[in-house]
Amino acid sequence: MRRYRLMKKVLEQLGVEDERVRLEWISSAEGTKFAKVMAEFTEQVRQLGPFKQDQKAAAGGEG
Amino acid sequence: MSKLKLASYWAAACGGCDVAILDINEKIIDLANVADIVFWPLAVDFKYADVEAYADGYIDVCLFHGAIRNSEGEHIAKLLRQKSKVLVAFGSCAIAGGIPGLANFKRRDDILDRVYIQSDSTQNPERVFPVTRYQVLEGELELPEFYKEVKCLADVVDVDYFMPGCPPTATQVWAVIQVIASGNLPPKGAFVGCSNKTMCDECEREKTEKKVKKFYRPHEIMVDPKKCLLEQGLTCMGPVTRAGCGNQCTSANLPCRGCYGPVDGVIDQGAKYISALASVVDADTPEEADRIISEIVDPAGTFYRYGLPGSLLRRAK
Numbered sequence: 195m196r197r198y199r200l201m202k203k204v205l206e207q208l209g210v211e212d213e214r215v216r217l218e219w220i221s222s223a224e225g226t227k228f229a230k231v232m233a234e235f236t237e238q239v240r241q242l243g244p245f246k247q248d249q250k251a252a253a254g255g256e257g
Numbered sequence: 258m259s260k261l262k263l264a265s266y267w268a269a270a271c272g273g274c275d276v277a278i279l280d281i282n283e284k285i286i287d288l289a290n291v292a293d294i295v296f297w298p299l300a301v302d303f304k305y306a307d308v309e310a311y312a313d314g315y316i317d318v319c320l321f322h323g324a325i326r327n328s329e330g331e332h333i334a335k336l337l338r339q340k341s342k343v344l345v346a347f348g349s350c351a352i353a354g355g356i357p358g359l360a361n362f363k364r365r366d367d368i369l370d371r372v373y374i375q376s377d378s379t380q381n382p383e384r385v386f387p388v389t390r391y392q393v394l395e396g397e398l399e400l401p402e403f404y405k406e407v408k409c410l411a412d413v414v415d416v417d418y419f420m421p422g423c424p425p426t427a428t429q430v431w432a433v434i435q436v437i438a439s440g441n442l443p444p445k446g447a448f449v450g451c452s453n454k455t456m457c458d459e460c461e462r463e464k465t466e467k468k469v470k471k472f473y474r475p476h477e478i479m480v481d482p483k484k485c486l487l488e489q490g491l492t493c494m495g496p497v498t499r500a501g502c503g504n505q506c507t508s509a510n511l512p513c514r515g516c517y518g519p520v521d522g523v524i525d526q527g528a529k530y531i532s533a534l535a536s537v538v539d540a541d542t543p544e545e546a547d548r549i550i551s552e553i554v555d556p557a558g559t560f561y562r563y564g565l566p567g568s569l570l571r572r573a574k
Contacts, residue, residue: 196535196546203550204531207362207557209574245574 209245213238261438263288264296264308264316265347266337268330269357269407270323273424274348275299278320280427281434291438292317296337305333308340316341318437320420324350324357324566325408328389329401338414343442345433345449349423349516351410353567356423358407359558361565361572365405407566418443420450423516423563426502451501453521456513459500462486468539472553480510487512487537492559497529516563525569527560534560 198217205215216235220228267275279285279300295316296303319341325331338344349355360368373379373386391398410416420433429450436442436449443449452459464485473490480486486493486507494515495507506513519526534553540546553559561568 195543196538196540196550197532199546200535200538200550200553200556201528201531203553204527204557204560207555207573208570210570 211242213242261292261317262295262315263292264294264319264337264341265299266296266319266321266323266333267298268321268323268334268351268410269326270348270350271356272299274320274322274350277348277422277424277427278430281431282427284431288434292434305336308336311340313339314342318343318345320345320347321351321410322348322424324354325404325410325413326357326360327401327403331404331408331413332401334410334414343417343437344410344414345418345420346410346416347420348425349421349518349563352419352421353518353564354407354409355516355563358409358564358566359562361406362558363573365403369403406572409567412566417445419446419448421448421499421517422450422502423514425450426505428503429501448499448521451499451517454500455520456495456498456500456502456504456507456517460485460495460504460507462507464488467537469537469549470539471549474554475511482510486510487534492534492553494526494530494560496533497523497526514562515560518564518567526564527557527568530560531556 195217202212202215206212216231218231220231265275265278275297281288294301295311296308296319316337319337321334321337321344323330325334346352350357354361363371369386373381374384387400387403389400389402391400420429422429425433433450457464462485463483465488467485467488469488469490471490472492475491478489478491480491481489487495491512493507493512495513497519498513498515499517499520501517504513515526515530519529523529535550538546538549540549557573565572
């Protein structure tokens with residue numbers, strides 16, 4: 195939990211939106227909850243789309 | 258055996274790595290006995306054209322400092338790769354971006370705007386920005402292209418060895434030069450002039466249980482010279498940083514800043530430190546954890562101080 199909070203703070207500075215990272219506890223007996231959370235989160239990240247910066251420029255030559 | 262042909266170059270660097278080479282002091286005379294310097298902008302007068310005229314592989318060893326910030330840095334990196342048998346990424350900037358790599362927290366346009374418009378000493382009402390080509394009566398002038406982001410040397414060319422440090426210490430520089438001169442080269446891709454232990458492994462400060470209720474910046478507390486700095490609430494990067502510098506900062510009561518980068522097998526030094534640092538937070542409630550963590554000033558800039566371009570995210574998104 196402490197790691198997660200610190201990581202969120204670092205990611206915020208690095209411009210990674212809050213909605214891209216989520217922490218949930220789901221037990222092996224909670225299949226329905228697992229499916230629901232995964233579906234929700236996938237949809238949420240899809241809505242956000244790729245990062246706004248041209249992040250791939252790094253490895254290429256164009257700079 | 259004929260003398261080694263040695264080259265040294267700076268791309269986006271402060272010049273400290275060159276000074277580190279000069280810091281071998283009187284041994285520079287010994288260096289001259291084993292090596293001929295064939296290119297070193299700081300110290301000797303060779304031009305790019307001289308390097309271009311060398312045969313491929315003419316240079317035995319090139320110590321390359323600095324990150325790749327613009328097209329000139331990349332061009333010379335490629336040229337020196339072609340002309341050198343062994344290319345060493347020398348110092349934090351060449352390895353992982355170093356201090357110039359902190360520019361990856363900003364976008365290119367924001368940097369140019371800050372430098373050419375907003376800075377207090379600038380008057381630029383016509384909003385003149387540098388361009389890569391400009392026609393004047395005498396002909397065309399050319400400037401290197403300022404890239405969107407800072408890159409590491411290994412992003413643009415194949416690198417043989419990595420020598421960490423900001424800068425690498427003079428004793429390590431000399432040790433490495435001796436190894437190179439002896440011809441006993443380590444396997445390709447090795448980190449040289451350093452250890453594969455962490456700073457903490459070599460630190461002689463007294464270590465007890467790590468429980469931190471409040472983090473400080475170095476100027477905010479009187480440091481106990483014997484106790485572990487992390488235990489005193491300083492964000493010391495020792496747990497995740499490669500040893501080899503001789504513990505210079507921690508000996509001076511300053512927390513390790515992480516310039517030697519991570520040890521072998523760790524991909525992302527900052528992420529590793531998030532894990533290490535969060536585990537010493539001594540909180541009884543989530544609210545208290547939040548309070549303690551929120552007091553860490555500029556965590557991303559601190560954890561990725563020397564390696565943002567070499568990290569997993571490479572830059573702020």
